[in-house]
Amino acid sequence: MMYSRYSRLVNLQRKEDSRGSVIENCVSENTDTRGENLTRVDTGHLVGAVKVEDKADQAIRGQEEDSISLPGSGLQPDEICRDASLDQLWDRLCNPPTKCCSLLKRHLTPELLVLLRDRITEFGGRLEDCIRSGCENTDSGVGVYASDPDAYTVFAPLLDAVIKDYHKVSELNHPNPDLGDIAKLDFGDLDPSGNLIVSTRVRVGRSHDSYGFPPVLTKEDRVEMEKKSQEALNKLDGELKGSYYPLSGMSKETQKQLTEDHFLFNDSDRFLRAAGGYRDWPTGRGIYFNDNKTFLVWVNEEDHLRFISMQKGGNLKEVYARLVKAIRALESSGLSFAKREGLGYLTFCPSNLGTTLRASVHIKIPKLAATPDFKAFCDKYNIQARGIHGEHTESVGGVYDISNKRRLGLTEISAIQEMRRGVEAVIAEEKRLGGGN
Numbered sequence: 001m002m003y004s005r006y007s008r009l010v011n012l013q014r015k016e017d018s019r020g021s022v023i024e025n026c027v028s029e030n031t032d033t034r035g036e037n038l039t040r041v042d043t044g045h046l047v048g049a050v051k052v053e054d055k056a057d058q059a060i061r062g063q064e065e066d067s068i069s070l071p072g073s074g075l076q077p078d079e080i081c082r083d084a085s086l087d088q089l090w091d092r093l094c095n096p097p098t099k100c101c102s103l104l105k106r107h108l109t110p111e112l113l114v115l116l117r118d119r120i121t122e123f124g125g126r127l128e129d130c131i132r133s134g135c136e137n138t139d140s141g142v143g144v145y146a147s148d149p150d151a152y153t154v155f156a157p158l159l160d161a162v163i164k165d166y167h168k169v170s171e172l173n174h175p176n177p178d179l180g181d182i183a184k185l186d187f188g189d190l191d192p193s194g195n196l197i198v199s200t201r202v203r204v205g206r207s208h209d210s211y212g213f214p215p216v217l218t219k220e221d222r223v224e225m226e227k228k229s230q231e232a233l234n235k236l237d238g239e240l241k242g243s244y245y246p247l248s249g250m251s252k253e254t255q256k257q258l259t260e261d262h263f264l265f266n267d268s269d270r271f272l273r274a275a276g277g278y279r280d281w282p283t284g285r286g287i288y289f290n291d292n293k294t295f296l297v298w299v300n301e302e303d304h305l306r307f308i309s310m311q312k313g314g315n316l317k318e319v320y321a322r323l324v325k326a327i328r329a330l331e332s333s334g335l336s337f338a339k340r341e342g343l344g345y346l347t348f349c350p351s352n353l354g355t356t357l358r359a360s361v362h363i364k365i366p367k368l369a370a371t372p373d374f375k376a377f378c379d380k381y382n383i384q385a386r387g388i389h390g391e392h393t394e395s396v397g398g399v400y401d402i403s404n405k406r407r408l409g410l411t412e413i414s415a416i417q418e419m420r421r422g423v424e425a426v427i428a429e430e431k432r433l434g435g436g437n
């Protein structure tokens with residue numbers, strides 16, 4: 001058993017040097033969760049400038065006290081990589097190549113950096129693992145990933161702030177799961193005319209509670225998780241019965257076709273790549289689906305598991321009811337999922353935790369989307385518009401991916417109802433503007 005290590009700031013002083021760089025000197029105490037191995041270390045940091053000696057870091061890693069290569073001494077932005085030190089990452093965040101408005105930038109203060117820099121989770125996760133992507137991609141919206149489920153506790157001072165900001169909640173008191181009574185759903189097909197909604201999809205993410213997230217996973221971990229997941233999936237029956245297809249050995253053509261058809265994931269997200277999401281690709285990844293591809297499971301994409309229900313047209317009731325059956329079956333199949341009081345189900349990206357539910361339609365709304373108020377309209381209904389090839393893609397032919405924005409602080413059934421109300425409003429507005437024929 002490994003114990004999380006905590007660093008407690010004892011003293012922090014700031015002063016300016018002759019070149020105008022702000023220098024922080026701090027004294028912190030390191031202890032593990034048992035309160036043992038207490039050490040007192042002096043740390044010097046330059047804030048937003050070149051790196052200085054960092055005795056705490058070296059002591060923790062058991063290294064010699066020699067100087068480490070400096071970010072201000074020749075390392076180019078493109079060279080920030082998985083081995084970049086915390087100070088190199090911090091320097092990049094303080095000196096972004098373009099304007100940086102991420103939640104990471106907003107919430108990782110020098111004080112928090114000092115407080116968290118020496119902590120280690122029970123999975124071996126460190127602050128660097130959580131912020132690497134946001135420092136490499138300074139155009140990130142969020143910029144933080146959890147290194148593992150324990151990171152939500154160990155790095156809570158940073159992650160809680162990011163979560164509250166992203167999800168627009170003042171308290172982290174996510175309710176207990178409530179999938180609703182699927183026999184009594186008060187909605188059906190959101191677009192009976194079939195003119196607007198191309199397809200409907202609802203997904204949730206789940207993480208095995210005994211494994212870390214991509215930054216700390218080994219190839220062997222992924223293979224083990226894949227095996228466990230496959231065993232549980234093989235127990236599904238009825239409409240959910242299907243087969244598992246590992247990515248290793250799948251032809252490039254099949255992968256391309258499945259991706260174009262919106263069923264499969266790929267390795268093209270630079271934010272996820274920088275977070276370690278594609279290490280050892282494609283080992284340990286794969287997709288499970290039933291015969292008519294209305295129920296699918298992604299294994300070891302961004303999250304350990306993504307359960308997906310989807311079909312052509314706008315019948316949200318059928319899509320959601322199928323997903324609920326799958327969640328219930330898989331939660332009683334021997335798998336144990338990571339959860340935390342107040343945060344709900346834990347996922348790699350803090351933007352997804354809570355219900356982890358994203359319910360979307362691909363919908364033709366050229367008229368509404370062309371209005372200057374489109375974003376404000378979406379905000380009013382707590383819905384989000386994306387392009388149709390996934391997050392960070394563009395719309396094609398006036399077709400948008402419209403989904404619930406909120407995943408935390410409400411139940412699953414409330415998130416679905418929020419999306420349903422938003423989509424109904426979108427349809428009404430598109431028709432009012434003369435579309436939808």
Ligand SMILES: Nc1ncnc2c1ncn2[C@@H]1O[C@H](COP(=O)(O)OP(=O)(O)OP(=O)(O)O)[C@@H](O)[C@H]1O
Nearest residue numbers: 199200201203262358360361362388389390391401
């Ligand atoms: N309503 C929908 N109908 C058909 N395909 C969809 C629908 N919604 C999403 N998809 C497809 O699912 C794939 C994944 O999309 P995307 O990455 O945006 O969302 P996600 O799986 O919810 O994950 P994340 O929010 O973490 O990015 C893409 O191919 C996208 O086109």
